[in-house]
Amino acid sequence: RAAQARFPFLAANTIDDSTGKPVAWPNVKPSTIVNVRGVKVGLVGVTTIDTRAQTIGANVVGLTFAPLAPAITREAMALRASGATVVIVMAHAGGRCSRLDDPEDLASCDQMQEIMGVARALPARLVDLIAAGHTHQAMAQDVAGIPIVEAYANGRSFSRVDFSVNRSSGVVVAKHIFQPQDVVAGRYESRVVTPDATTNAVLAPAVTKAMTVKTQPLGVFLETPFPRGNQQDETALADLITDGMLASVRGADVAFGNGGSLRMDLPGGPLTYGAVYEVYPFDNRLVMTTLTGDQLTRIISYNLTRTAAPTEILPIAGFTVDAKCEGAHLRVVLTRSSGATIRADEKLTIVTSDFVAGGGDGVMAPAGPVGDVRNPDGSPILRESVVAWLRDRGGRLNENQFVSAGNRRWHYPMPRPVICR
The missing domain is CATH 3.60.21.10 (Metallo-dependent phosphatases)
Known part of the structure; x- marks a missing residue:
């Protein structure tokens, strides 16, 4: 370019x-x-x-x-x-x-x-x-x-x-x-700005094509908006996106991303391709790697205690986090969606974005050396995988299906950053 x-x-x-x-x-x-x-x-x-x-x-x-x-x-x-x-x-x-x-x-x-x-x-x-x-x-x-x-x-x-x-x-x-x-x-400054006719003519075919894609219905109706929030706490939007990531890769155990990648709210009503695009406008691809339970726990612990930007909470799927202060020590227990505790020596197939796997936002740094990063079949774009999952799922969705008082993936003792004394 x-x-x-x-x-x-x-x-x-x-x-x-x-x-x-x-x-x-x-x-x-x-x-x-x-x-x-x-x-x-x-x-x-x-x-x-x-x-x-x-x-x-x-x-x-x-x-x-x-x-x-x-x-x-x-x-x-x-x-x-x-x-x-x-x-x-x-x-x-x-x-x-x-x-x-x-x-x-x-x-x-x-x-x-x-x-x-x-x-x-x-x-x-x-x-x-x-x-x-x-x-x-x-x-x-x-x-x-x-x-x-x-x-x-x-x-x-x-x-x-x-x-x-x-x-x-x-x-x-x-x-x-x-x-x-x-x-x-x-x-501008209370004066009418007249669009340039030549520029408009050049842009018109591209705008028409983009609008056709943007307005494509996905067959999903959102009963409530899914706000992005400030990404300092778990949101239904983050849970929705990571659920789509996890469901898109056969054999994966858990998924996580980075909060900064989610850029807009999902509005209520019929869901369109354009709305998902605005939430995740990047062409990052889904990748897989292998982590031990201990490495994943270190990533989660760091995210809970992190004070240096970016501090957004990680979107996660396939497991829950239970963190408690034991004196000055933060004890973190991870549990699969099936209810089984993730052991420290357990090997997990992780789904994330190529941005995160490549060191983006320092998300993976606490894990130390990780296994080979590999692409799922077709090396799918993350957003397109989530769109395909939503099309297949269809139906009606609301925030409470993902986050509610009794249904959360993150449990920690105080507002982040968590500081145990």
């Missing part, structure tokens, strides 16, 4: 291990300069240093994700030397602030977020703007003299910063940071 694009892809801190330099793929470069109404604007692209743990491991073999600030500094200085008078960083790394009405007020910001440290590590007046992302949160702050903006996720909002530039010197003489603006179809 990068080679096909009419614009460059920017990757300043994605390092090719074989050269020790930024990747040199077709149409991929660390930075570039564009001319905007006579103003040379330098653009730098970077991604979080946690990228390796945030994506499928097989996709980043041979790559290292270097610290952002040195990479930005290197490229920004080169851009300035090449005549750029405005430098903008586009970062797939972000922050989190709850108050957005005063750019100078940083009290509501999470100071530990990656982009905060990056901004403070940059030389003064080298960078004019950081357009952040990744955390799905919002920012409209000035940090160390650099405007940082971030506008949530899923296209719901956009960011805006206005610069006044002295044309003779190229110096930015004023800036104004706006709060994230909600997207309102057809209007």
